[in-house]
Amino acid sequence: MKQINIGISGFGTVGSGVTRLLKNNQALLSERLGVKLQIKKIADIDIETDRGIALPDNVLTTDAYALINDPEIDIIVETIGGDTIAKEIILAAMDQGKHVVTANKALLAKHGNEMIEKATEKGIELAFEASVGGCMPIIKTLRESLAGNNILGINGILNGTCNYILSKISNEGLSYDNALAEAQEKGYAEADPALDVNGDDTAHKLAIITALAYGMHIQLDDIFTEGITQITPMDIQFAHQFGYCIKLLAITKTVESKNAVEARVHPTMIPYSNMLSNVNDSYNAVSIVGDAVGEMVLYGYGAGMMPTASAVVSDIVDIARNIKIAARDRIPTLAYESRYIRQMTILPIDDIHCRFYFRFTAVDSPGVLSKIAGVLGKYNISINCVHQTERKSKQAVPIVMLTHHAKESDVRKALSEIQTLEVVWDPPMLIRIEDAH
Amino acid sequence: MKQINIGISGFGTVGSGVTRLLKNNQALLSERLGVKLQIKKIADIDIETDRGIALPDNVLTTDAYALINDPEIDIIVETIGGDTIAKEIILAAMDQGKHVVTANKALLAKHGNEMIEKATEKGIELAFEASVGGCMPIIKTLRESLAGNNILGINGILNGTCNYILSKISNEGLSYDNALAEAQEKGYAEADPALDVNGDDTAHKLAIITALAYGMHIQLDDIFTEGITQITPMDIQFAHQFGYCIKLLAITKTVESKNAVEARVHPTMIPYSNMLSNVNDSYNAVSIVGDAVGEMVLYGYGAGMMPTASAVVSDIVDIARNIKIAARDRIPTLAYESRYIRQMTILPIDDIHCRFYFRFTAVDSPGVLSKIAGVLGKYNISINCVHQTERKSKQAVPIVMLTHHAKESDVRKALSEIQTLEVVWDPPMLIRIEDAH
Numbered sequence: 001m002k003q004i005n006i007g008i009s010g011f012g013t014v015g016s017g018v019t020r021l022l023k024n025n026q027a028l029l030s031e032r033l034g035v036k037l038q039i040k041k042i043a044d045i046d047i048e049t050d051r052g053i054a055l056p057d058n059v060l061t062t063d064a065y066a067l068i069n070d071p072e073i074d075i076i077v078e079t080i081g082g083d084t085i086a087k088e089i090i091l092a093a094m095d096q097g098k099h100v101v102t103a104n105k106a107l108l109a110k111h112g113n114e115m116i117e118k119a120t121e122k123g124i125e126l127a128f129e130a131s132v133g134g135c136m137p138i139i140k141t142l143r144e145s146l147a148g149n150n151i152l153g154i155n156g157i158l159n160g161t162c163n164y165i166l167s168k169i170s171n172e173g174l175s176y177d178n179a180l181a182e183a184q185e186k187g188y189a190e191a192d193p194a195l196d197v198n199g200d201d202t203a204h205k206l207a208i209i210t211a212l213a214y215g216m217h218i219q220l221d222d223i224f225t226e227g228i229t230q231i232t233p234m235d236i237q238f239a240h241q242f243g244y245c246i247k248l249l250a251i252t253k254t255v256e257s258k259n260a261v262e263a264r265v266h267p268t269m270i271p272y273s274n275m276l277s278n279v280n281d282s283y284n285a286v287s288i289v290g291d292a293v294g295e296m297v298l299y300g301y302g303a304g305m306m307p308t309a310s311a312v313v314s315d316i317v318d319i320a321r322n323i324k325i326a327a328r329d330r331i332p333t334l335a336y337e338s339r340y341i342r343q344m345t346i347l348p349i350d351d352i353h354c355r356f357y358f359r360f361t362a363v364d365s366p367g368v369l370s371k372i373a374g375v376l377g378k379y380n381i382s383i384n385c386v387h388q389t390e391r392k393s394k395q396a397v398p399i400v401m402l403t404h405h406a407k408e409s410d411v412r413k414a415l416s417e418i419q420t421l422e423v424v425w426d427p428p429m430l431i432r433i434e435d436a437h
Numbered sequence: 438m439k440q441i442n443i444g445i446s447g448f449g450t451v452g453s454g455v456t457r458l459l460k461n462n463q464a465l466l467s468e469r470l471g472v473k474l475q476i477k478k479i480a481d482i483d484i485e486t487d488r489g490i491a492l493p494d495n496v497l498t499t500d501a502y503a504l505i506n507d508p509e510i511d512i513i514v515e516t517i518g519g520d521t522i523a524k525e526i527i528l529a530a531m532d533q534g535k536h537v538v539t540a541n542k543a544l545l546a547k548h549g550n551e552m553i554e555k556a557t558e559k560g561i562e563l564a565f566e567a568s569v570g571g572c573m574p575i576i577k578t579l580r581e582s583l584a585g586n587n588i589l590g591i592n593g594i595l596n597g598t599c600n601y602i603l604s605k606i607s608n609e610g611l612s613y614d615n616a617l618a619e620a621q622e623k624g625y626a627e628a629d630p631a632l633d634v635n636g637d638d639t640a641h642k643l644a645i646i647t648a649l650a651y652g653m654h655i656q657l658d659d660i661f662t663e664g665i666t667q668i669t670p671m672d673i674q675f676a677h678q679f680g681y682c683i684k685l686l687a688i689t690k691t692v693e694s695k696n697a698v699e700a701r702v703h704p705t706m707i708p709y710s711n712m713l714s715n716v717n718d719s720y721n722a723v724s725i726v727g728d729a730v731g732e733m734v735l736y737g738y739g740a741g742m743m744p745t746a747s748a749v750v751s752d753i754v755d756i757a758r759n760i761k762i763a764a765r766d767r768i769p770t771l772a773y774e775s776r777y778i779r780q781m782t783i784l785p786i787d788d789i790h791c792r793f794y795f796r797f798t799a800v801d802s803p804g805v806l807s808k809i810a811g812v813l814g815k816y817n818i819s820i821n822c823v824h825q826t827e828r829k830s831k832q833a834v835p836i837v838m839l840t841h842h843a844k845e846s847d848v849r850k851a852l853s854e855i856q857t858l859e860v861v862w863d864p865p866m867l868i869r870i871e872d873a874h
Contacts, residue, residue: 021585021729031652031777032584032769129582135730137574137582145566145574147469148458148750215468275736278715292458292747293572293737299712300733310729313585327764332469340468 003036004320007067007098009089010080011044011060014103014130016051017309018077022316023053033317035324041067068093075319077312078102083110090115094122099323101315103130103308106195109204112211112218116333125319126333130311132205133158133284134302137314141288141298142212143335149290151213153253155270155434158205160282160302161189161196162228162248166267167280170236170245176229188282188303198227199248199265206250209286210263213252214344215336219263222346226266235359235429238387238400242357244269245277246431255347263346269357269433275299350409355384355433357402360418361426364397368423372399375421379414381406396425402433440473441757444504444535446526447517448481448497451540451567453488454746455514459753460490470754472761478504505530512756514749515539520547527552531559536760538752540567540745543632546641549648549655553770562756563770567748569642570595570721571739574751578725578735579649580772586727588650590690592707592871595642597719597739598626598633599665599685603704604717607673607682613666625719625740635664636685636702643687646723647700650689651781652773656700659783663703672796672866675824675837679794681706682714683868692784700783706794706870712736787846792821792870797836797855798863805860806836812858816851818843833862839870 006022008015022029022039030036039059047060067073068089076093078100080086086107090100100119102108108115108131119126129139133156142151157163161183168179180197183189195201207220228248239246249268254261270277275297279285284302289295301307322330334341362368373383387400403411415428443459445452459466459476467473476496484497504510505526513530515537517523523544527537537556539545545552545568556563566576570593579588594600598620605616617634620626632638644657665685676683686705691698707714712734716722721739726732738744759767771778799805810820824837840848852865 017729025585025587025728028587029585031773032580034769034774135733137578140577140582141574143469144755145577145751146747147754148462148466148747150462150465275715278712290747291462292454292743292750294741294744296572296735296737298733298735301731304731306729307731310583310585310727313729314582317584318581321767322764325764325767327759327762327767330758330762330764332471336468337471 001030001034001036002324003038004075004323005038005040005073006075006077006316007040007070007073008042008077008079009064009067010078011042011047011051012079012081013305014308014312015042015044015077015079016053017305018079018312019053021306021309021313029317033320033324035320037316037320040073041070043067064089065092068096068098073098074323075099075101075316077316078104079312083107087111087115091118094118094124094126097122097124099125099127099319101127101312101319103128103312105131105201105204105208109207109218109220112208119333120338123328125322127315127319128208129315130308132208133286133298134300134304135307135310136284136286136298136300136302138209138286138298139212142209143331146288146290146293149292152289152291154209154213154250154286154288155276156206156209156250156286157247157276157279157284158250158286158302159196159202159248160284161193162202163279163284164188164282165197166228166231166246166248169231169233171280173233175233176231197229199225202248202250202265206252206263206265210252210261210346212335214254214261214342215334215340216342216344219346222263224264224266224349228267230429231267234398235431238359239269239357239431241387242385242402244271244433247276247279249276249434251434259343260345260347262352264349264352267431269431271435350412352408353405355403355405355435356411357431357433358400358415359429360399360424361396362399363423363425364395365423369399371421371423372418375414375417376403379410381410381414438467438471438473439761440475441512441760442475442477442510443512443514443753444477444507444510445479445514445516446501446504447515448479448483448488449516449518450742451745451749452479452481452514452516453490454742455516455749456490458743458746458750466754470757470761472757474753474757477510478507480504501526502529505533505535510535511760512536512538512753514753515541516749520544524548528555531555531561531563534559534561536562536564536756538564538749538756540565540749542568542638542641542645546644546655546657549645556770557775560765562759564752564756565645566752567745569645570723570735571737571741572744572747573721573723573735573737573739575646575723575735576649577751579646580768583725583727583730586729589726589728591646591650591687591723591725592713593643593646593687593723594684594713594716594721595687595723595739596633596639596685597721598630599639600716600721601625601719602634603665603668603683603685606668606670608717610670612670613668634666636662639685639687639702643689643700643702647689647698647783649772651691651698651779652771652777653779653781656783659700661701661703661786665704667866668704671835672868675796676706676794676868678824679822679839681708681870684713684716686713686871688871696780697782697784699789701786701789704868706868708872787849789845790842792842792872793840793848794868794870795838795840795852796866797861798833799836800860800862801832801834802860808858808860809836809855812851812854816847818847818851
């Protein structure tokens with residue numbers, strides 16, 4: 001049986017998971033592939049710590065170039081993370097004609113175009129199923145299963161930490177800080193959770209799938225990103241009363257202009273009838289709408305050692321199946337043949353239209369509602385419903401409103417003006433609403 | 438640009454959908470594939486009815502063999518349905534070296550092994566993504582995305598008609614007959630709904646995915662199948678009180694013996710915490726558990742002209758990508774290389790263990806519960822909870838019980854014996870429970 005040799009660069013959580021999976025299920029993989037997948041070398045700066053995986057001598061090395069320069073290695077798996085050494089390793093591996101599998105969304109979001117160009121130039125495969133949505137086959141679904149569809153939009157819950165925190169606030173009434181602490185305790189959140197909770201990790205993933213959905217270059221910098229740190233139990237409670245839950249969504253959709261799309265990450269109110277509202281704890285899910293399929297949802301673990309390893313191995317399997325039969329250039333990396341990559345822009349957040357939730361903290365005196373509504377009206381923002389709690393004289397009370405569709409720039413102007421009203425305390429809270437695709 | 442020619446055999450709903458999609462999205466497909474997909478001929482006994490699709494002259498023919506014998510046609514799409522003419526056409530097409538795409542689950546479930554053998558022998562591709570779960574990429578997910586996983590189990594809602602009926606009974610309190618009538622009115626159910634409501638259509642689909650999950654031959658005859666016609670609003674109501682909903686599930690799972698699996702179709706009580714409980718109306722969903730991924734769920738339209746067409750076109754895309762680069766034998770049809778296909782049996786229903794819901798109609802007199810419980814105890818069936826409604830002297834009342842895990846054969850014996858008790862009227866109702874994978 002033909003043997004395909006694999007080098008794993010980075011022996012952390014994901015690297016260990018991939019090693020474990022390739023080892024434990026080696027026989028199964030051979031039965032499915034008709035080739036033997038063999039880990040030839042694993043590189044890491046730390047080759048002393050026991051990962052609980054028995055390996056033959058000479059597999060572990062501290063020299064990543066020992067993998068890249070080994071002519072017998074066919075596929076390099078990059079599980080280092082970050083966008084410095086990982087990038088260097090990947091580019092060097094491609095230069096040596098190695099196929100590359102990575103789960104590195106930050107790197108792809110920031111430098112993916114350059115890497116994809118290099119892969120095309122070198123005629124090798126750059127695969128990254130594990131970079132978005134963990135175990136869920138979102139890359140394969142976009143590039144293959146939905147190839148016959150014009151993708152109209154994608155809504156994704158793509159960060160397990162944020163979803164865990166929001167679920168805990170929502171279902172158990174925890175405060176943000178306590179929910180975060182619990183996420184850290186369970187290992188879902190990093191000691192420094194900023195990349196997750198500020199939405200950047202989700203934006204990295206959205207940058208990748210937006211490119212694949214529409215056949216455009218990866219454009220991270222144009223994605224509007226807002227995290228979950230401002231969300232309070234009170235907002236979740238109000239949302240619930242209106243029939244909505246709050247999720248950190250990655251949203252992309254086509255707009256009327258053929259040369260632009262929306263792509264944004266922010267806390268979003270979605271109705272309980274939306275499948276994504278049932279996605280709890282650290283699970284991820286992505287809802288894709290195509291012109292033929294209608295809505296399709298993928299759901300599963302968005303992170304974790306073995307689910308991520310499963311996705312990495314699925315990429316290895318794809319590449320191995322190509323190597324086995326000497327197939328090249330079967331599927332274009334960005335889902336479209338490179339000469340058809342479209343020049344599209346991401347719509348500035350100011351130009352998007354959606355419904356909004358506002359929560360104002362205002363003095364409870366007569367005429368307050370009228371003053372707020374007056375400013376909103378001035379900016380063409382039409383109110384759909386209002387919730388004002390019982391009066392407690394001279395105290396600040398929350399006034400909550402849901403709007404009809406309004407333009408973001410109008411909303412910002414209106415809120416700035418409302419904030420200057422004497423009767424309004426604290427900056428207003430704004431949450432965008434998505435009722436349906 | 439290279440052109441790949443397609444012949445469509447059967448110009449009904451699915452055939453029309455495929456034609457429409459290939460035509461409407463032809464440019465998009467070319468940009469993604471780098472080849473032009475061209476419909477060369479469409480065969481149907483009825484070429485007079487206007488399907489609302491403009492076609493060049495000479496595309497329509499009443500002679501299916503005009504497609505098969507056309508040397509320029511690369512791929513035959515079989516959308517005839519049934520297991521007689523469709524089978525003949527597919528085998529003849531393979532004999533001519535054509536690749537075949539079909540959505541025909543009944544045919545595959547009954548004659549799939551023979552057809553797969555022929556495809557292997559002829560070195561052509563037999564693709565059937567649309568045969569299970571409509572637009573959802575379950576075949577691709579099992580064969581490719583989860584290739585690194587030992588599949589541990591699959592639970593699927595795979596028949597839109599049944600799910601529509603059960604949703605309507607459950608959410609709107611309709612009777613079975615009214616829910617069926619509504620499904621027929623909306624076009625979800627056939628005039629003769631037997632194949633759907635008796636579970637056979639679901640069993641056809643389960644037969645296919647069971648084979649792919651474990652690398653075994655398709656074994657339709659061994660799948661226990663029970664439909665939804667006996668389900669009453671009362672049972673749905675009771676299930677709800679216990680925190681469950683009732684879905685027609687296709688269930689397969691591994692058992693301790695390595696050479697057997699479970700595969701069964703029946704109404705099933707699942708807890709509301711299960712993602713599948715949120716799948717309503719005519720939507721389908723499938724939950725797959727693998728040893729690395731944990732649980733993954735796919736959700737989407739399981740039927741309908743364009744969702745089904747989307748899946749058919751995804752198969753055409755896969756084949757076209759192989760033709761483009763002259764790739765052959767990339768992925769084995771049954772997910773495992775043919776020499777590794779396992780000799781496995783499906784466990785007889787008598788041998789399965791699960792939890793059960795019973796509803797007895799019994800005279801409301803002292804000692805009834807004790808008599809019933811006595812028989813259950815005799816057969817080692819342990820009761821988890823009981824619900825007995827208010828007493829109305831001398832009338833029959835429902836007594837509902839949930840059991841702990843019990844063996845099906847014991848349950849059958851116990852229910853037979855209970856049915857002979859004088860105090861028990863009507864045959865007992867039995868619904869199997871699945872709490873988790």
